[in-house]
Amino acid sequence: MSPKVDVSLSRLDTVYLARVAEQAERWHDVIAQIKSLMTTGDAQLTTEERNLLSIAYKNLTGNSRNSWRAIDNLEKRPGTSQQHRALMRVQKERIKRDLDETCKDVVAVMEQRLIPAANDGEEVVFYCKMKGDYCRYLAEFSRDKEREHYSKTALEAYKTAYKHASVTLPPTHPTKLGLALNFAVYYHDICDSPERACYLAKHAFDEAVAAATKATVPDQVAIEDSLMILQLLRDDMILWSGEIS
Template structure:
């Protein structure tokens, strides 16, 4: 058998290949491996598998978002000629096309596989939040009706995630706090409403602090305490920043 011949891989082998691809920063290969698990199984992923998928998408889209913003900054520099702006616009359009493709792929995976098969607890919150995040990215780089469409999709996903989080997760859970942070960013960046962003962030922050102060934080939450503390700090920093924008 040749080295490139197709072979039937077990789930363990597939996950191992995904780990190797992750270490090699071959994020498209990571996604392909995890997708193969979803298509051949019941659609559910283990914690490790979903983290590999999430990190791969985050790295791909994060690089593209950073590239777009770098060119946007160059484009706005004083003295930039019209010709240079036009050429930069061509490159920004190319990046946006790649970003749209990646974000739409995430949304499709969430809607087709992961949300329908998710347990009605933290798993559902995680995937609905993930859908909301990538719809937010699509809205971030879109205009007019397209922006409105993706903004509405993001809002719906965040609301669904928030509803499930309110019922199933303690205030100190990092997934719930991460959702509150990103939902607040949505209100600030997409809806241009620092008031609503601050309100949501403050509610999540105060609720978590009250739970810790009254010793209501579950023992299981202590495993992820560092993540929770980091997100609480981000919430606090954003509240301070956004409150200065409220007239």
């Protein structure tokens, strides 16, 4: 019989394995590695660790959301038989179950581990935004009381994140701009309010531009991310403003 091998890993080894899993697009493995860091010590993650976790969850849910929408579009095609529509709805329900499981896992990790352990400022904003995003995804594919519940929970998370961001982060910070973008999407997609979406997006855009022009030395940290999000805010404002009667 072969001797047992000690497979206990250091934090550096665990993060390395998470990186390897990310390169292989093994998103469940990435999540498992980062989760193991929360159970062996405190729940605080480094920026790299939390980004690995965020990317993994984003890819898992992104695949499910894209699959659901693809089938939904097929279902709505003219000439599709009732039998085929019924079969498509079965597949959509399977995808929804996968999406529900992943999103609820994210929300539980945020609520039980990461938000309580987070430092004031950018960490709190990042994790509350993340909670809001995944409650928004749950609301997207839910109906009636379930949709109302997740919509309300998403709104509370976004408001908490926005409140913290307003007093702790500069207007040009990519996390604050990303929050504004996703909060605006919430108002547009979940609340069906292009007016509120445009107002929030414009406020964040104008505030960031004003702050950038007043700064004597531009902040080089994540400047490309900030510029990309500003462009997305601008594009969405143009698109949504055309929906306002």
